[in-house]
Amino acid sequence: MTATDAPRADRDPRVVVVTGATGATGRATCAALLARGERVVAVGRDAASLDSLRAELADAGPAALLDTRVCDLLDGEAVQSLAREVVEEHGHVDALFHLVGGWRGGKGFTESTDEDWRWLSGNLVDTLRHTTLALHDHLLASGRGRVAIVSAAGAQAPTAGNAAYASAKAAAETWLGALADSFGSEDAPPGSAAVVGVVKWIGTGRTATTPARIAEWLTGLLDGEASALNGARVEL
Secondary structure (H helix, E strand, O other), X not given: OOHHHOOOOOOOOOEEXXXXXXXXXXXXXXXXXXXHOOEEEEEEOOHHHHHHHHHHOOOOOOHHHEEEEEOOOOOHHHHHHHHHHHHHXXXXXXXXXXXXXXOOOOOOHHHOOHHHXXXXXXXXXXXXXXXXXXXXXXXXXXXXXXXXXXXXXXHOOOOHHHXXXXXXXXXXXXXXXXXXXXXXXXXXXXXXXXXXXXEOOEOOOOOOEOHHHHHHHHHHHOOOOHHHHOOOEEEO
């Protein structure tokens, strides 16, 4: 952690839930949040991977700011329990960065299988549904709630080979759009925003968006004005 990354002492840490925390983007995001002095709840399906994450982040920020939680986000009841436990432990939740991903495709249109669709819709849509339903009210109560997902350009430009993937990504964007509408309704307290970041793909190379770039964008959302961010679809 450099001097410029040092935690800010002029405010209370935000409580940020990062799902898909053990993936490349999740790891980069957890590190960036800890460097800012935020409190991170890193959620994954595998305890060993979360242990590895904790070891990797030992120098990213104070260890006390990292809380790792095992949860199967495909299980709606388990996610509701997770939300209750996090609020009981930390008092509030200020952001959800939902970074659960996955890809299947590349074959012809008629070779897309039911198993592909179940896997993609489960990982890309159902996990998002469960986490946003469980945390919605807590994010509004925060007064500064942020929710963000990373989508793909293919959601708006589907091809025969990625029909299931593009459809699942488009459904996730639609779900987040509905969340943004809820955050912006007249009876909702102001201050919360739901945002979609769009990449061509994540990795390296001229057209790829790196995990570090996504992490930078996500952490920046914490300081942005909700009225300008809510419902936005941002190219990264």
